[in-house]
Amino acid sequence: MCLYNVAQAIACTVSRTEDFVARYGGEEFVVLLPQTDKQGALFIAEHIQKAIEELQIPHADSFTGYLTLSMGINAINKDVECAQKDFIKAADSALYYSKRQGRNCLALS
Numbered sequence: 001m002c003l004y005n006v007a008q009a010i011a012c013t014v015s016r017t018e019d020f021v022a023r024y025g026g027e028e029f030v031v032l033l034p035q036t037d038k039q040g041a042l043f044i045a046e047h048i049q050k051a052i053e054e055l056q057i058p059h060a061d062s063f064t065g066y067l068t069l070s071m072g073i074n075a076i077n078k079d080v081e082c083a084q085k086d087f088i089k090a091a092d093s094a095l096y097y098s099k100r101q102g103r104n105c106l107a108l109s
Contacts, residue, residue, distance in 0.1 A: 002057055002067065003027065009051040014044060028095070038075040038108055045071045045106050068104035071095065 011021045024030040049069055057067040072095030090109040098107035
């Protein structure tokens with residue numbers, strides 16, 4: 001139920017028909033925002049983080065007492081060619097960096 005509620009909160013945060021939200025692994029989600037630069041992605045990420053905070057899902061191991069969300073953010077630079085695998089790896093690295101910073105963090109790749 002927790003993952004479902006998180007997914008719904010994320011999905012409600014993105015509003016364009018071309019935006020895409022999916023579960024990616026155990027407790028991870030991917031949010032694809034076509035035609036969005038890093039600044040725009042960061043703006044959306046902050047809204048997602050706020051939506052998760054507003055759910056107030058209890059989490060005993062969290063410093064806040066509630067479930068938090070860490071995110072890794074990456075954007076395609078149209079001037080630089082990047083393989084899909086490298087793009088995903090950079091976003092994943094940013095995610096794990098944000099987790100190491102104490103959770104409930106955002107990190108840009």
